[in-house]
Amino acid sequence: MTASRLVTLLSCLLFGVSCTFAAIITPKVFIITMFDLETNQWFGIPEFNLLAQNITVPGFSPLYQDAHCTKDGAICLLTTGQAEINAASTISALLYSRSFNLTSTYFLIAGIAGVNPKEATISSVTFARYAVQVGLQYEIDAREIPPQFPTGYFPQGSTAPGQQPGFWDGTEVFEVNDNLRQLAFGYAKAATLNDTAAAKAARAKYTGPAFVKGAAPPGVVLCDTATSDEFWSGNLLGEAFENTTKVFTKNAGTYCTTQQEDNATLQALMRGALFHLVDFSRIIIMRSASDFDRPFPGQTAVANLLGDTPGFNPAALNLRLAGVKVVQGIVSEWDSKYARGVKASNYIGDVFGSLGGQPDFGPGSIFGGKPARA
Numbered sequence: 001m002t003a004s005r006l007v008t009l010l011s012c013l014l015f016g017v018s019c020t021f022a023a024i025i026t027p028k029v030f031i032i033t034m035f036d037l038e039t040n041q042w043f044g045i046p047e048f049n050l051l052a053q054n055i056t057v058p059g060f061s062p063l064y065q066d067a068h069c070t071k072d073g074a075i076c077l078l079t080t081g082q083a084e085i086n087a088a089s090t091i092s093a094l095l096y097s098r099s100f101n102l103t104s105t106y107f108l109i110a111g112i113a114g115v116n117p118k119e120a121t122i123s124s125v126t127f128a129r130y131a132v133q134v135g136l137q138y139e140i141d142a143r144e145i146p147p148q149f150p151t152g153y154f155p156q157g158s159t160a161p162g163q164q165p166g167f168w169d170g171t172e173v174f175e176v177n178d179n180l181r182q183l184a185f186g187y188a189k190a191a192t193l194n195d196t197a198a199a200k201a202a203r204a205k206y207t208g209p210a211f212v213k214g215a216a217p218p219g220v221v222l223c224d225t226a227t228s229d230e231f232w233s234g235n236l237l238g239e240a241f242e243n244t245t246k247v248f249t250k251n252a253g254t255y256c257t258t259q260q261e262d263n264a265t266l267q268a269l270m271r272g273a274l275f276h277l278v279d280f281s282r283i284i285i286m287r288s289a290s291d292f293d294r295p296f297p298g299q300t301a302v303a304n305l306l307g308d309t310p311g312f313n314p315a316a317l318n319l320r321l322a323g324v325k326v327v328q329g330i331v332s333e334w335d336s337k338y339a340r341g342v343k344a345s346n347y348i349g350d351v352f353g354s355l356g357g358q359p360d361f362g363p364g365s366i367f368g369g370k371p372a373r374a
């Protein structure tokens with residue numbers, strides 16, 4: 001018996017966790033969804049059967065207790081539960097679970113998202129380079145802001161909107177492998193995306209020069225993603241967080257999608273990467289657009305938030321239509337390309353430079369350009 005199996009056996013005896021000595025699974029691709037609508041797209045499909053193995057992982061959400069894998073373990077899926085705390089907790093539980101060897105696994109975040117009509121439209125599928133945690137800021141209610149403030153949000157340790165943060169928590173920005181992103185984008189473009197008459201009608205209301213992309217037909221788009229537990233709607237918050245994205249990324253990032261998990265997922269993956277449990281250069285952030293983050297001209301912010309969301313179903317469907325192409329691309333070229341990895345030529349990691357290298361945003365590496373852990 002190996003040392004790790006002995007530890008597993010002791011954990012089973014001590015903590016009563018139900019354990020079987022199934023072989024450790026070494027996935028090529030791990031799909032990460034956030035809730036059932038996204039998850040269900042991947043079951044009962046012709047390409048592969050993710051219900052051939054169900055693996056209960058201690059620490060997963062009570063709503064989504066199992067990881068699901070194909071019989072050979074090459075493709076797996078988990079569901080984090082929604083928002084930042086669920087995402088970070090579930091991904092951490094996966095990394096330290098001992099059921100998986102994830103050192104060579106590609107992670108495909110596959111979720112729906114809000115969309116900025118200045119950058120893209122509903123039913124589109126997007127791939128992000130930067131994930132920005134725009135909610136991690138000071139906030140004053142709009143009715144109490146000083147007259148010169150355009151918004152109630154401003155960075156921690158600053159004295160007004162538009163300034164750099166006075167201090168950083170490290171999770172404000174993550175940058176992922178752009179070469180891998182371009183490959184995923186290429187695979188996804190081969191998909192025929194779904195769209196509906198209702199989504200077309202909703203999109204057509206985004207008139208005017210600012211919303212040309214919001215009114216255009218859906219497609220596969222390269223653009224960044226903003227994370228916040230808070231689900232916002234409106235022109236002013238939209239613009240405030242466009243500004244935050246610019247400030248946090250030193251003008252390199254432009255958010256097109258809004259979601260509640262990705263920086264948390266990335267932070268948990270980054271911590272695992274520090275201990276060589278995962279490879280941070282193997283992460284793809286795919287978000288499809290289900291609803292606009294601000295109203296069309298003449299509509300109120302509340303009506304946009306509470307009204308119909310005809311983009312919801314095509315966005316969910318498109319996660320799978322585009323995502324299957326990405327999964328198949330990686331699995332089919334595994335031996336010739338993906339097993340050894342796709343080298344990043346951009347900086348990858350967090351605000352602090354924890355994985356080594358110099359981030360082009362934030363205060364610069366606080367570890368002198370070296371990894372935080374040798």
Ligand SMILES: *[C@@H]1O[C@H](CO)[C@@H](O)[C@H](O)[C@H]1NC(C)=O
Nearest residue numbers: 050051052053054055066068
């Ligand atoms: C996995 O769970 C699903 C239900 O979530 C079930 O339909 C399927 O049969 C299970 N697979 C196995 C191998 O038990």
Ligand SMILES: *[C@@H]1O[C@H](CO)[C@@H](O)[C@H](O)[C@H]1NC(C)=O
Nearest residue numbers: 024026100101102103104105
């Ligand atoms: C994990 O998988 C990689 C190859 O994918 C292999 O090189 C490594 O030895 C495995 N690690 C363990 C602990 O089994």
Ligand SMILES: *[C@@H]1O[C@H](CO)[C@@H](O)[C@H](O)[C@H]1NC(C)=O
Nearest residue numbers: 130131132133171172173174
């Ligand atoms: C969240 O992650 C994105 C994507 O990596 C990154 O661009 C963004 O800066 C991150 N934001 C925060 C606040 O961590």
Ligand SMILES: *[C@@H]1O[C@H](CO)[C@@H](O)[C@H](O)[C@H]1NC(C)=O
Nearest residue numbers: 192193194195196313314317
């Ligand atoms: C999109 O999906 C819906 C629901 O499955 C279907 O009715 C519609 O025909 C599809 N549209 C296209 C363009 O594929």
Ligand SMILES: *[C@@H]1O[C@H](CO)[C@@H](O)[C@H](O)[C@H]1NC(C)=O
Nearest residue numbers: 150151161162236239240243
């Ligand atoms: C965004 O930044 C621009 C340029 O600094 C500023 O004019 C505008 O008022 C800001 N908008 C919000 C809502 O903060």
